[in-house]
Amino acid sequence: MTSPQPVHGHPATGQVLDLVLRVADHQVVGPEGLLLGNVDNLVLREHEGRLLVTGFVSGPGGLGPRLPGSLGRWVQAVWRRLRSDADSQPTVVPLSAVARIGSAVEVTRHGQQVLASGMGLEHWLRTYVVSRIPGAKGGEDRLEGEPVQDAAQHVWSPGPGSHLLSDLLGARVRSAQGEDLGAVLDVCAEAVAPTGAAVGVLRVRGLSYGPRATGSELGYTEDPRQGPLVLRVLFRRLHRAHRYVPLEAVDVDWQARVVTVAPSARPVHPHQR
Amino acid sequence: MKKLFALALGILTAIGGFVDIGDLVTNALVGSRFGLSLVWVVAVGVLGICVFAEMSGRVAAVSGRATFDLVRERLGPRLGLANLLASMAVTALTLTAEIGGVALALELATSVNPYLWIPVVGAAVWLVLWRVRFAVLENAFGLAGLALVVFAVAVWQMGPDWSALWNDATHPSVPGNESLPTYLYYAVALFGAAMTPYEVFFFSSGGVEEHWTADSLRTMRANVFVGFPLGGLLSVSIAVATALVFLPEGIQVGTLGQVALPVVLELGKIGLALALLGFFAATFGAACETGLSVGYSIAQYFGWQWGKYVPPLRAARFHTVVLLSCIAGVALLLTTVDPVQVTEYSVVFSAIALPLTYFPILVVANDRTYMGRHANGRLANTLGTVYLVVVIVASVAALPLMLVTKAGQ
Numbered sequence: 001m002t003s004p005q006p007v008h009g010h011p012a013t014g015q016v017l018d019l020v021l022r023v024a025d026h027q028v029v030g031p032e033g034l035l036l037g038n039v040d041n042l043v044l045r046e047h048e049g050r051l052l053v054t055g056f057v058s059g060p061g062g063l064g065p066r067l068p069g070s071l072g073r074w075v076q077a078v079w080r081r082l083r084s085d086a087d088s089q090p091t092v093v094p095l096s097a098v099a100r101i102g103s104a105v106e107v108t109r110h111g112q113q114v115l116a117s118g119m120g121l122e123h124w125l126r127t128y129v130v131s132r133i134p135g136a137k138g139g140e141d142r143l144e145g146e147p148v149q150d151a152a153q154h155v156w157s158p159g160p161g162s163h164l165l166s167d168l169l170g171a172r173v174r175s176a177q178g179e180d181l182g183a184v185l186d187v188c189a190e191a192v193a194p195t196g197a198a199v200g201v202l203r204v205r206g207l208s209y210g211p212r213a214t215g216s217e218l219g220y221t222e223d224p225r226q227g228p229l230v231l232r233v234l235f236r237r238l239h240r241a242h243r244y245v246p247l248e249a250v251d252v253d254w255q256a257r258v259v260t261v262a263p264s265a266r267p268v269h270p271h272q273r
Numbered sequence: 274m275k276k277l278f279a280l281a282l283g284i285l286t287a288i289g290g291f292v293d294i295g296d297l298v299t300n301a302l303v304g305s306r307f308g309l310s311l312v313w314v315v316a317v318g319v320l321g322i323c324v325f326a327e328m329s330g331r332v333a334a335v336s337g338r339a340t341f342d343l344v345r346e347r348l349g350p351r352l353g354l355a356n357l358l359a360s361m362a363v364t365a366l367t368l369t370a371e372i373g374g375v376a377l378a379l380e381l382a383t384s385v386n387p388y389l390w391i392p393v394v395g396a397a398v399w400l401v402l403w404r405v406r407f408a409v410l411e412n413a414f415g416l417a418g419l420a421l422v423v424f425a426v427a428v429w430q431m432g433p434d435w436s437a438l439w440n441d442a443t444h445p446s447v448p449g450n451e452s453l454p455t456y457l458y459y460a461v462a463l464f465g466a467a468m469t470p471y472e473v474f475f476f477s478s479g480g481v482e483e484h485w486t487a488d489s490l491r492t493m494r495a496n497v498f499v500g501f502p503l504g505g506l507l508s509v510s511i512a513v514a515t516a517l518v519f520l521p522e523g524i525q526v527g528t529l530g531q532v533a534l535p536v537v538l539e540l541g542k543i544g545l546a547l548a549l550l551g552f553f554a555a556t557f558g559a560a561c562e563t564g565l566s567v568g569y570s571i572a573q574y575f576g577w578q579w580g581k582y583v584p585p586l587r588a589a590r591f592h593t594v595v596l597l598s599c600i601a602g603v604a605l606l607l608t609t610v611d612p613v614q615v616t617e618y619s620v621v622f623s624a625i626a627l628p629l630t631y632f633p634i635l636v637v638a639n640d641r642t643y644m645g646r647h648a649n650g651r652l653a654n655t656l657g658t659v660y661l662v663v664v665i666v667a668s669v670a671a672l673p674l675m676l677v678t679k680a681g682q
Contacts, residue, residue: 022642025346025353027338027576034587038345038576058576066350103336103643122577125589135404137584217349218636227639228654230661 017101017202018222019053019165020186025217028058028093029104030112037115039105041066042165043092043156044204051247053189053202054095056105057156057164059118061090065166082120091118092156098199108198114154163254171257173209173250182211184259185242186222188273207250207259208270210242224271243267280495284503286415287496291504293559294374295367295466295620297511297552298613301532303459304512305519307448309441312509314460318467319505321663323497324656325468325631326476328638328649330493333480336643340477340630341573347633356629357574361567363626364471366619368563369602372398373612374556377529382549388607395603398560402595407482407581414558421551425510427539431517438513458674458681461667462617465624467505468664473630474566478573482582487647528613564602568595617680625671627664635661 017023019042028036041062043055056062064076080088097111107115130136156162165187173181189202208221219226220235221242249265252258261267303311333339338346341360345353375398376390383390401410447456485493514535515526526532529552536544565581572579572591579591606612635657638649649657675681 020349025350027342027573034583035572035576035578040350040576063350063575067354068351103338122590125593126586130586130589130592133403133585136586218347218633219640223640223642225641226636227649228635228658230658231636 016188016190016205018186018188018208019202020169020217021219021222023056023101023105024165026101027104028056028111028115029106030115031099031106031109034112036107036112037119038063041090044163044165044168046161046163051204052192053165053204055092055156056095056098057090057092058115059090061088061118061156062164062166065164066169089156089158091115091154093154095199095201101199117154167254167257168207168252168259170213171252171259173207173259173261175261176263181243181261182209182241183213184209185213185216186270188244204247206244206246206273208242208244209259210239212238212241214238216242221270240269242270244270244273280492282412283492283496284500285419286412287500288415288503288507289418289421289554290411290415290558290562291501292418292421292507292511292551292555293367293469293562294370294556294612294616295469295623296508297374297529297532297555298526298616299459299462299466299620300508300512301515301526302617303463304515305524305526305531307451307456307459308516308520309438309513310445310448311456311460311463312442312512313445314463315467315505315509315512317663318464319502320656321464321660322468322472323501324653324660325473325634326501327494327497328653328657329473329477329634330480330485330497331490331647332634332638332644333477334485334489334493335487335645335647336637337481338637338643339481339569339573340474340634341570342576343637344630344633345574347636353574357570359626360470360474360629361570363619363622364474364563364566364570365598365601366615366622367469367471368560368567368598369605370612370616370619371556371560371563372599372602373606373615374529375553375560376606377612378549378552378556381530381533381552387612388609391606392603394557394560395599398557398564399596399599401557401561402564402581402599403585403592407479410558410561411479414554414561417554418551418558420547421507421511421555423536423540423544423547423551424507424514427536427544428510428513428517430539431514431535433513433517452678454674454677455681457670458621458678461624461671461674462620462681464667465620465622465627465671467508468627469620469623470626470630471563471566473634474570475562478565478569478580482580484582490647560602564595564598567598568592621671621675621680624664624667626668628661628668631661631664 024039024042026039028039030036037058039056040059041057042053043057045052045054060075060079064072064079067075091114093107093111093114097108097114098105099108100106168184168187171184173184175181184207186208187204188206189204191199192203193200215235215238220232221239226232245261245265245267249262251260329340344356348356372391372394375394376387379390380387447453518535518538519526533545533548536548568591569579571594577590578588580588585592638644641648
C-alpha cells in the first residue's frame with residue numbers, strides 16, 4: 001500500500017500512510033535539521049462522523065501511554081510532577097505544522113517552537129549543568145526565541161471525541177458475535193487536506209488487527225515486497241491471520257478499548273487492501 | 274588528489290580504529306591457549322562486521338537515520354526500550370573495559386598504579402568528547418592505532434614456519450588439552466570481539482555527524498571492505514604472536530603486559546614503545562567511541578538532539594549522558610574489578626546483545642520506501658540473512674557455554 005518511491009514532499013491528497021509504520025516513533029526534525037524529539041503519540045479527533053489525525057505528541061507525556069503497565073504510569077506520573085502546572089497535559093504539534101513525512105517527520109518553524117516549549121529537561125540541563133561546564137557553546141539559540149503566542153491552544157485536552165493513537169493501538173477487536181480477533185496493530189490514514197507546504201490533516205481509513213503483535217511494526221504486513229526473502233516468508237506465515245478493515249465497518253468503544261467489526265464487513269489481509 | 278588522500282585517510286583510520294581492548298585481550302588469550310585454531314572465527318567476525326557496518330552506514334547515508342533511531346521505529350517503544358537497556362549495559366561495560374585498558378597501558382609505560390590512572394583516564398576521555406572535533410578524534414586515534422603493526426612485524430621477525438601456520442589456521446581442531454565447550458566459548462568471545470554492537474552505533478552515527486549522503490557510499494564501502502579486513506589482520510597478528518611465544522610454554526595470557534611480550538622479545542625497546550602507543554591509541558580511541566555510543570543510542574531512542582556537529586548547549590541531554598557514562602565507567606573500575614576480566618565478559622555479552630540491533634538494521638536496509646535503489650541487493654541480502662543466523666546462534670549459545678565452561682576456565 002505504500003508508494004514505491006521514497007516519500008518526498010508532503011503526502012499528496014489520497015496518499016496512504018500506515019501510522020505505526022510510517023509516522024509513530026519517527027524522529028522529528030526542525031527546518032534547520034535540529035533534532036526535536038520523536039513522534040511519541042498521535043492525536044485523533046472525531047469530526048462529523050470521520051476520525052481525523054490532527055497532530056502529534058512528543059515527550060514523556062505521549063510516550064508514557066505507549067509503555068506497558070506500571071512503567072508507563074510511572075513515566076507519566078514523574079513527568080507530571082516535574083511540570084510546573086499541576087494537571088498538565090502533553091503539548092500537541094498540529095499536523096498543519098508538519099512539512100514532510102519521510103524517514104523523519106519534518107516540522108515547520110512554528111512546530112519547532114511548540115516542541116521547544118515542551119523540552120523541560122533539555123532546558124533545565126542546559127541552564128544548570130551543561131552551561132556551567134567551561135567551554136559550553138551555542139547558548140543563544142533559536143529554540144528559545146519567540147515563545148509560542150497561543151500556547152494553551154497546543155495542549156491536548158482529553159474529552160469526548162479527542163483521543164490518542166495509543167487508545168486505539170492494542171484495543172481488542174471482536175466480531176459481531178463477540179469472538180476475539182486479536183488487537184489493533186496499525187491504523188491506516190490518508191492525506192485529505194494538505195494546506196500549502198504542510199501535511200494538514202490525515203483521515204483514518206481503516207485498521208489492521210491480528211492475534212500476533214510480534215514483528216507487526218517491521219513492515220512485512222504492510223509492504224508485500226519487504227525483504228529479505230526468509231524474513232518475508234516467516235512473517236507472512238506468522239501474520240497470515242492479520243486483517244484490514246475499513247473504519248466504516250467497525251464500531252469503536254473508546255472507553256472499554258474494544259473495536260467491534262460489523263457482520264457485513266469483509267476484512268482482507270493488509271496486502272490485499 | 275585531495276579525494277585520494279581523504280580515501281586513504283579513511284581506510285587507515287578504519288584499520289587502526291578496528292582494534293580495541295576486546296580484540297587485544299581476546300586474540301592474545303586465544304592465541305596463547307588455542308594457537309591458530311580459532312583464526313577462522315576472526316575471519317567470520319570480520320566479514321560479519323563488514324556486512325553489518327555497510328548496511329547501517331548505507332541506511333544512515335541515504336535516510337539520515339542512525340541505528341537506534343531505527344531500532345525504536347521498527348521495534349516500537351516497548352521492545353525498543355528493552356533493547357536499549359540491554360545494548361547500553363553492554364556498551365557501558367565495553368566503555369569500562371576500554372578505560373581500564375588505557376589505565377593498564379599507562380601503567381606499563383609509567384609503572385604508576387592503574388587505580389591512580391583510572392580517574393585521570395576517565396576525565397581525559399570526557400574532556401576529549403567535550404572539546405575535540407569529531408573528525409580529529411576519529412583520525413588521530415585511528416592513525417596512532419596503526420602502531421599495532423609492530424605485532425605483524427614481530428611475527429615476521431620470528432620467521433615462523435608459514436606453511437605450518439597456514440595449515441593450523443585452515444584445518445582448525447580443538448587442542449588436546451582443551452574441551453570442546455571451552456573451544457566454542459572462546460569462539461563466541463572472539464566473534465563478539467570482532468562484531469561489537471558499539472562499532473555499528475558509532476559508525477552509523479558518525480556517518481550522520483559527517484553529513485554523509487548517497488554520494489558518500491563509495492568512500493564508506495572502501496573504508497569498510499578494505500579497512501576492516503586489514504584491521505582484522507592486525508588482530509590475527511596479535512594472536513599469531515602470542516601463539517608463537519606462549520603456546521609452546523603452556524602460558525595463558527592474563528595481563529596486557531603479557532600481550533606486549535612477543536613484541537619486546539623480537540623488537541626490544543622500540544617495539545615496546547610502539548606496542549604501548551598502539552595499546553593506548555586503540556583503547557583510548559575505543560573509549561571515546563563507546564562513550565559517544567552510549568550518548569548516541571539513548572538520545573536516538575528518545576529523539577533528543579545528539580552529536581558533536583551541534584554546539585554542546587544544543588545537545589545538553591546528550592552531553593549529560595556522555596558525562597554520566599564516563600563517571601559510571603570509572604566508578605565501576607574503582608570497585609577494583611580486573612579490567613582484563615571486564616573485557617572478557619564484555620565481548621561475550623556483546624555477542625549476546627548483537628541480534629538486538631542487527632535484526633532491525635537488516636529489515637530497514639530492505640525498506641524501499643526509505644532506501645529506494647539503495648535497498649539491499651541480492652548479495653547484501655544473502656550475506657545479511659546468513660549472518661542473521663550466525664549472530665542468533667552465537668547469541669543463544671553464549672550464556673550456556675559461559676555457564677558450562679565457568680567463563681572459559
